[in-house]
Each structure stands twice: as C-alpha cells, then as structure tokens.
Amino acid sequence: MKAFRCLLVLLMATAAACGSDRPGTDAATPAPLGQTFESDLRLAKEFGEAYWRQTFSTDGLTYRPVTAFVPYRGDNGPDCGGQPSAPNNAFYCPAGHFIAYDESWMRELYDKMGDGSVYVIIPHELGHAVQAQLNSDFRLNVERELQADCYAGGTLGTLVRSGSLQAEPGDEDELLLNLAAAGDPTDDWLRPDAHGTAEQRQAVFAKGYNEGAAAC
Numbered sequence: 001m002k003a004f005r006c007l008l009v010l011l012m013a014t015a016a017a018c019g020s021d022r023p024g025t026d027a028a029t030p031a032p033l034g035q036t037f038e039s040d041l042r043l044a045k046e047f048g049e050a051y052w053r054q055t056f057s058t059d060g061l062t063y064r065p066v067t068a069f070v071p072y073r074g075d076n077g078p079d080c081g082g083q084p085s086a087p088n089n090a091f092y093c094p095a096g097h098f099i100a101y102d103e104s105w106m107r108e109l110y111d112k113m114g115d116g117s118v119y120v121i122i123p124h125e126l127g128h129a130v131q132a133q134l135n136s137d138f139r140l141n142v143e144r145e146l147q148a149d150c151y152a153g154g155t156l157g158t159l160v161r162s163g164s165l166q167a168e169p170g171d172e173d174e175l176l177l178n179l180a181a182a183g184d185p186t187d188d189w190l191r192p193d194a195h196g197t198a199e200q201r202q203a204v205f206a207k208g209y210n211e212g213a214a215a216c
C-alpha cells in the first residue's frame, strides 16, 4: 500500500494543495491522483481499506477486504441476499461481503457537490463491512448507520492527521455538508427511515473525525 500524496477531495478548490513537494512523495508517480471522479473513487476505496487493515492489525485482528466494489447504473445493480438493489444508492451487502454503488448517481453528486461525496459514501459503506466483521450488534438500524458515519469520520480524520491525506481548513465542513446532502441511501431493505437526522449524522461524523474510530 503506497502512501497517498494528497487528498484533493474535500474541496474541489484544494487542487493547489496537492503539490509535489510533500514528504514521502514518490516523484515517479503521475500527478493527477484525486483529480477525477475515477481517481477519487479509487483513492477512497484504497485508503479506506488500508486504514482498516492497519486498525485491525493494531488490535491483533485481520481485516478481511471486501470481495468487490460493484458499480452499477440505475436498476442494473446486483441483488443482495435476494433483495434487488435500488437506483441512486450505495450499499454494503453482507451476503456477498461486497459494496455496490450507483455510479451515475455518485458521479452526479461528485459533479454537483464536490469530491467529498465519494469520501463520505465509500468510507461509510466500508464502515458497514467492518461492523459485519466485528459482529457488531445494534438494537436499532439507526445505531448501525450512525456508527458507520462515525467510522467514516474516523477513517478520514486519522488519515489526515497521519499525513497520509492532506486537508485544508474548511474541508471538514465540506464533508459535513456532503454528509447531510448525500444522505445515507443505504440499507433501504432494512429500515428505510432510520438513518439519523442530518444533525445527528454530522455530529457522529465529527466525533469520529476528531477522536478516531475507537470512539465510535
């Protein structure tokens, strides 16, 4: 797992922050990481799983990577345990231990709201994959959802503080905005109404971001 040179993510305007003079930069690597939907998506997947691999390892556990990230469009998504997928959605499927996402919907969010959407949705879904591995138990679906938001915050905050990713002032606010706007479309087949209010979701994301996933 190579280090990430920059997190262009949080604001589209942070492009200037991604210079080539950062410590640990591999000069042989092409520059345009994190500058397109595709590369941001790839980074979100890679850094998200790298984070959890490291975190599990620190706890003496072995992280099991998801089997696949499955892009789909509209109604053409994969089934999960016999349940059809929905358009404009992203979800973790415990039955196959994979993450699927409506690529056209995510691209639309990305174009409209900035790359923060990718860096909220993918880490959130990875949070569900982690919950599955830890056999986390919840009384209410909303608790599961809010912990996934907290895990997403913990993932990003830890990577930013470690220097693996670079953020600029205001980036966290941008993520929070995306969190509220992108919503949590997932797990509709469980309890479609129970994902927490925007305020709740932003609060737990910030908690994870500031205190780390262990606080989730």
Ligand SMILES: [Zn+2]
Binding pocket: 124, 128, 144, 145, 148, 184, 186, 187
């Ligand atoms: Zn969720």
